[in-house]
Amino acid sequence: MYANHRSPIHHLALLSPESSWDLLRETIFGQEDCPYALQEIGWNIAENCKGLPLAIVLTGGLLSKDSKEEDWKRIAQDVKSAIARNDGDQFMEILSLSYYSLPHHLRSCFLYMGVFPEDYEIFVSQLIKLWVAEGFIKPLSHKSLEELAEDYLSDLINRSLVEVRRRNRNGEIKSIVIHDMLRELCVQKAQDEKFLQLMNSASHVFPQGRNNQRRVSIQFNTFNHAFFTVVHDSFLHSLLCFRHYRTNFKSVIFRLLKVLDALTMTFDEFPIGIVELVHLRYIALCLGGEGRLPESICKLWNLQTLVVSRRDLDDIKSDILYLPSNILKMPQLRHHLFERGFFPYPFLAEVIGKDAVVLENLQTLADVKNFPCTKEVLELMPNLKKLRISYVHESSTEWSFYEFNNFVYLQKLDTLKCEFISRDDGVGKHLPLKLALPQNLRKLTLQGCIISWENMTVIGSLPNLEVLKLRDFDFEGSVWEPNEGEFTKLKYLLIRNNSLEQWHADYTHFPRLQHLCLSFCNKLEAIPPEFGDIASLEMIELYKCSSSVVASALLIQEEQQSLGNEGLRVRVNSKSDYLNSHSNTSLRKALRLNSGPVQLLAGMAALRFLDAKR
Template identity: 35%
Template sequence: MADIIVDIFMKNLIKLLGHEANLLLKVKGQVCLLQDDLGIMNAFLKDSGGKRNEHHLVREIINQIRDVVLEVEDVIDIYMVKVIKQRRRTLLGRAFHSIGHANLLHDVSNQTTSIKNKIRNIYDNKATFGIGEVESNANEEAEQSLQRRRRNVEEEDVVGFVNDTATLVKKLVEGTLKRQVVSIIGMGGLGKTTLAKKIYNNSRVKNHFDCRAWVNGSQECKSKELLLGISRCVEMEKSDELHKMSEEELRIALNKHLKGKRYLIVLDDIWKVEIWDEVGAAFPEDLNGSRILITSRIKEVATHASSTPPHLLPFLDKNESWELFRKKVFRGENCPSNLETLGIQLAESCKGLPLSIVVLGGLLAKQEKSPRIWEKMIGKVNSYLTDNRTKCLDILALSYNHLPGYLKSCFLYFGMFPEGHKINARELMKLWMAEGFIQPIGNREVDDIAEDYLEELIDRSLIQVASKRSDGGVKSCCIHDLLRDLCIKESVKEKFFEIHSDADPSESSMIKARRLSIQGNTCNYFLSRTCDPKACARSLFLFSEQNNFDSNHWRWIYKGFKFIRVSYLWNVNLHSFPSQIRNLIYLKYLRINSEMNFIPASICKLQFLEVFDLRSSSSESILLPKGIWMMNQLRHLKVSRSLQLPDPAERITGTNPLRNLQVISALSINQKTTLLIRKSLFPNLRKLHLLHKHNGIRNWTGQEVLELLTSLEDSLPSLRVLKTESLWKFSLNRFDMYPESLTKITNISSIMVPEHFRILGKLPNLRILKLKDVTLNGSGTQRGLIRFVAGEFPKLEVIKMISVEIVTWEMERDAMPSLQHLVINFCYPLRNLPNELCRLTHLRLIEVSNISKELWNMLKDLNMNNGCKLIMD
């Protein structure tokens, strides 16, 4: 992990030298020398990375490198803060405050040189001390021991998997005669090996295949070892001579031996796509129904080997968890009635992970089986499971150790959120960006790179999807409790973050933790501790229970955490916004809750701020200070209530001051809004939420709405997502009222007429349309009518209608040819769906709920084609 810390810091340092060179002008030469020293350190760390049991000399030098890098970061931050504060002063103030801190950088440069010499000594003496050999042998023995432990735990008890077994057995013995690869994927400890073994020993499977082979993989397994293992299982002749063959000769010999036979090969626990590339050629592709079964924690392995979708193994449900727990603790005997309620609680606390249940059951099987003992464990199960003696975390850590460097910090970040917390995916990705985890790659958007990282963690079975967005992306995600404990354990060791909570209070000084997460009663936490001016946290997370936040708490932050980049105040009610916030110079991400109706001008002094996220339950409009136009690093301006932009100063107009702004949420519309948009003051905006708050102000006319919408085309060329709320009237004399660039439109609380859908249907790139609380006006039979015409909505993939007063839905053939997902909720007047829907070849999912009895009866008898799934709630 130390190499990740150094790597992130170096990339941020390079970015700093490029974007903020004027702040480092006087010491740029020294900073560049530091960069060179860190480059040498980073090379050593990458060369030493990935080893589980480093020699103690190597471990020590890695710890020293990490600590020096953190110290270098502190010194540069201190220097830059002084430069920025100096520039804020008046000319008279500057005369009394001179900057003389370049020597600090010189001191740290000397320290890095000293560490560099130690690195050279390690290299020179590596052969003398036998560091490489010691590491290699220790790692190999530990790997083999852990793999044996993993297989013993996974295969010991079989519970559940009834449907999974039936599905997979059918795939193996039925279907196409072509050779097929079937895969089982899922989180470590979920029972993939157990399920595969159950299938492998199934009588129907045994009788179906001429020969079978089972080989165990690992993170470091070699393809030749797998080929030798398969050869022994299928009883190749002259097996004693196989070891003498080259890998290519072995592949050819095995292929020849299997030719004409209907075979089943199980490759258990495969970690790399290269393994399949190297062993796959050994399996002949005869048309006789041969199969290969792969188990892996990594989705990419499965999809690389076959186009057949992998079987994702689910967690155990409550009944299955209790059955496995009882089976492990009582070994076939009945559970005493006085322990059953406690036992069910303990089993459920494992969150459906068989590994946790088996390990916990093994611990309890060795102890006195009494309510007194079991009651002690309620609420503390994870503490027992993460004990080093269980090796439970070590088994799960295999997935973490296999992560590429750029994903390790992203994964550990999940540990900062409370247990069971559903994490908003877009929020998480913005946090990663603020931390510097996401670096540009070519001309790709950093948002897209961050989304790829999250998807990769999901595909590696480390993160679970909690909910999805309309476009299929991840809306929210979560992490299993044991994996969260793994994040915490690794982070404490590497000084990545610390957690302080009511449940697990810590007396740590918080001086060295780079990130701090405070969970529970944060107010009591603040009041019980004094500010520590030496605290070096760069991120501060507060997860409160409706606690108020006053000036004392702010003082604790801006005195004790001067260099924070991230301030994430979740569910903390803010009553004041002190001018001293300007002292948090490095702040990039600020999320707060507040009922205030104004934002102080001091926030505009935060020149690095990228994300400003203000949550509020108030309906009042909030006015931003004029200084907002000077915040040229701002990327996301998100407010949960109506937001008003101030008039820009004359010198600002036409200079694109908010050129990096990509998201504005809940922007209050009025004549000023239209003028500001027309001036192209935020030309790179990608998402815009327009909100009309009446508040006694006159309603907008249809012509005014039209002027606003038509101004978006030329002024916001990058706009992709538009959300409009409470725009009650539309003027319908122009078909170009929406920008053609839009891919998603959400319309909330408005009145629409049939002509609106003709206008929307002309948009060439529209993929998602969401309507909520919409009244459909029209005269006579046109009232409550939605009509889709042939050739319109060419790329539309998703329609969501929630509380739409739709009575009649008409649809011509060849309308919406790309539609994949339809959602209808609380649309009670609707009585039927158009027949043309059933003919759409791309439609895969229809979700309906809270509908009329007539529509319900019509849908339950509906025969869907093309594999479309109908979900009725």
Template identity: 30%
Template sequence: MAGSVISLVIGRTVDLLHKKSVFLKDVGRQVERLGNDLEWMRCFLEDAEQRQDENARIRNWVSEIRAAAYDAEDIIEIFASKIESIKDKGFVTRLACYPRRIVSLDKIGKEIESLQTRLNDIAASREKYGIKNLGEGMSAHGEELQRIRRSSPFSEDKDIVGFEELTKSLVAELLKEDKNRRVVSIVGMGGAGKTTLAKKVYNHADVRARFNCRAWVCLSLSYDHKEMLRSIIKQLNTVDNKLLEMLEKMEEQDLERRLYQDLQDKCYLLVLDDVWKEEAWDCLARAFPDVNTSSRLLLTSRNRGVPLHADALSKPHVLKTLGQEDSWQLFLRKALGHGDDAGCPSDMEEVGREIAKRCDGLPLAITVMGGLLLTKKKLKSEWEKVLNNFSTYLSRSQRGVSATLELSYADLPPNLKLCFLYLGLFPEDSEISVRKLIHMWVAEGIMQKRDAENLEETAAYDVEQLFSRNMVQVVEMTTDERIKSCRVHDLLRELAIRKANDEKIFHTDEIRDDEISAKSRYLAVHILPWDKNYVGCSIPPVRSLLFFNIHGYRENISLSFKSFRKLRILDLEKVMMAYLPKEIGEIRLLRYLGLRRTWITRLPHSVGCLRYLQTLDIRTNSVYFPVIVSNFIWKLESLRHLYARDVRSNVPLKIEGLRNLRTLSGIHFDDIMHNNMITLMSLQKLGIWVDDRSEIDKLCMHLSEVGSLKALGLYRNPGRGWPQSLAGLSKLHHLTELKLSGVSLRTLPPDFPPNLSRLSLKFTRLKDDPMPTLEKLGQLSFLKMECAYEGKQLFISRHGFHQLKFLELSRLYDLDEINVEKGALPRLRCLRIRKCLSLEKLPEELDPELVDKA
């Protein structure tokens, strides 16, 4: 992990020292010294980060600090958790535990003393490694990365594939009859071909004819503002010694004034290639006159926010990675050098296609690998050698694929670096749930320092930032345009793994205890060897343990929890486990426990000892069997999210007093009614099982004063009918989202929550057309109906659904006609139709572009 990330960890540890000072007062002097030493170390990390890529000793120094900071955090939290558990007991018990407290204090004192010795040794080695201080300029490695990225409009690449339509679109936008100065932009991940495309457009005959005043400048990640201004002025004027001398003497404001004068009254085209930050645009834009001359700026960036900042009215042209066939054609041109007539020898095609596939549609990677193969003999064995050592060849390339992607990583702020590295734990090409990712980031403590009240919102913003910077790709968006799931480009994933491995963040495809570094903190199990079914004999102090794609393993997985006492995250999704050992309660620092799609049907009482637990996901494979828990949920004072399909207890389940709880699903009506719900001050989402005996009016009155509640799901208990009345829903004024799910609701409730904006009906099998009732919900923007209606026709009048933006009709098997009056659904953005097998046509009143039919 890079030095700036470790700086974040150190800051978090120092904050923890202050936060837990009440428990550490008896070892206060040692704790204060530890905090001071860690802060002192942080002062030298920026210089170390800039130089660790070129010096293995410096990289090791950074790694030692990281390990010390993590160990300090572990020691403090483990000790504090022990003291907190004693503090909650009765007086007699506390008195009996007093000797244990003394022993614990003595132990932590010795551990801090040992850490202090380590830090002293690390500090002593600083000068030996040549680490000086902050602000001493960019390292030679950093300067080399910048040099690689410099561009010019000349030496245009003739072997371009897949850019034809984008080129036409960009040229057309540059030539639009608009007197105002406009910004046309190209955005995409590093190596996607933004500069190549910009060159093609810049040199297009129609563009050259339109703009006789043109200039090209490459800003890159670190740039000199005065030098950029000088560069543009030189391209617009005849260069002689007099001009050069004058430009060298000019101050920044004088240069801006000179450039403004040069461009005044001109129809100019300026290309600003590789703009990273909004500030870079702001500095230069002052010198670009907007005087009704139809001037244009063509801007390329990896950050989607930059072009929108430059011109909010101009939609960026997103440069996506190449498809499989375009990738193959580009590969052939670069690897065989035959231009359009390139053809691959039949015995080498399979290997060649696999190399192209490994490039994952990134033009720069294809170009580099193709150029490498062009210099080698046209033999299958040579191509196989390159394929088998793909990552090594790519990282060694002089054209800098790794370097290009590394610049994107270098530009991330510390918290986003840590978020990005965490993505390297997930398998190649996996679809990553953003909700799950957010819960893990929160559990890891990445968000803690910035906004303790809105951790999930902060994490969701960070996902958006990674997307904006083209570090992740969107797989699925929600209807309100939030990222629901994402993936990481293969080469960016390799970058994350490489950076993480540099700092001993362990990532593996096959667990072997003897290969795991003693400093490893993150462990992803992708494959378990068939000769053993356990993990955890010589495991280091791991913070995150994640399992992927081992659901086919035939036996129960056995975990030695004694090896995992410092775990914050344990994700066992899809692992073949039928029970959870009671030793789970010994992992006192655990914040995330994922048991989704396991076969566990009962939680041991010891789970109640996990007082730091934030997320508990028990949506197991046992669909027809509830998960049985004893009455311990109320003890989980840090719990923020409890996900369950059906959770039950032998006694009414106590949940009141959980002030941090935001999500609660799979709980039964009777359990809700036995609790004072007002004490759940943060509760936003609630899913409840009801049956024919459930009194919905009383339930809604019970929930009406829970002001934070925004989303409610009512699920019919299998084998029982719906309650006779749902009229009480109108009392829930705070509610904006409602889901009704269960067989044979038959008729809609007479009233709905007055501020409802999202409604989902599932398995309700309504007999009458629901649209006349639903279209009167004035704020409804989202409506989903799945197996919800058994009629043949739906009628939507022009008087209703004034705010509806998204409508999904799924598995309405008898529906054969939708009637829509003219003027209805004025704000509709998407109509999604799934498995409505009898529906043969759509009404003419609907815009075909809005329809997503499958």
């Protein structure tokens, strides 16, 4: 009855440090006060339980009103070990109930969380690719493996076995974490079942029975190539490394390896021995020096995911990662993620020749430079969902050479990021093109170009668009007035670094907008006051915008608060000079837009805000 439909949804979370300390204090002392000498130590103990009530209660059980200060300090140093020494069996028995209640198809997915270091932020995109490569996801006819993996992850989250850390701009889960205590459960169960072995020290010898180890996670700070000689005859299927090394090691001899996640290891050149590991499904590594993938990589017929980044580049000319064209003829590939990848010409002739392969499984092609979007090439990728490309424009090359209008052939495309860079006059070249974008597109990023209002209408008419980012970007004119019926599902809008001066819009143009971010919009006069009528709007974020824009945002917030809407927040992320001077003049200019009593009150609040910034 009293729920406010305009306020954000409340997500149940772990206990705050304050609530953790309250629970710990009540567990130990009941209604009595905690001695002053123990309060700071007790607060640290509560914080180290990281919000898990079960851990707090069990820790409180280790202490009593009569415990000495030395006992508190000892437990504060390592809460997890203290529980393990005293109530470890009871604690793990309680947590194990959650594990044993899991359906069998989720148990491997949960145990796999143990491969990541303690307090590690796990990115969902990486985790899902690893689960698929490991074979944990069983196919269903009506869903892709990645979609099923997302369902599995949602189930673990709903069971409170993992926690959401960050979300994308449209609300999708971006990263997760696992509580230390639950991770300990993962590691213990994984070792009992010979599912996983952690290497936390520089010891290069596996525990007894090492040939039965299927997965190894390296988490120590030093590295010795002798490690490879120890495990090359094992039954190792997965090797994941989470510490940074630099190596010129060229051969990797794991005959049965399926997963090699070595993104933290910088190889001076591509380790050629990898191409002999025909069972590989997942490769992630980092190349320094000259970046070049060998033609022989096509021998990896089972490869699903290939991630190659660049690091420690002393010569800017060497930052390109040269890709062989036959990499787009590997039928099992699902995800290509590169850093400044480039296909040398003649690219088209090699890809679309008589032995062309339709990449039915390919879903991701990311960070490729000057990729020619011809109809012939894009038709070989019918199920592509994510495309990130960039173009460096030479005066001798016309934009039309790249045929951007062919994006429409990617009917399943969900995410498109396109960056344009001109070497002649910097960013901001007008693109003489008729945009033709697929109707399923949900996320669109354009950077470094000028676009006509006609093409903005094409973007606004996309029925499923939820995220729009316009960076280093200019419109054809200084006034933007969207048409009614555009941007019907847009949730997040970013406009950065342009010369827009006036913006005429209201809730009918952006009916579902949740987050508006304006950055370096120095010429914009104000945010349309009608934005306050957008029921879904939760955040207006401003960075290095004019003080009149700041004042207009605060006016909108103040008016909504007067109407009982406490859900709208305004965040200003800059203390720039234009907030330190001429605030009265800018504010009066903004106030002239609305002169009622509510606006005057809001103006006073805005002025106080500006004074505080000064």
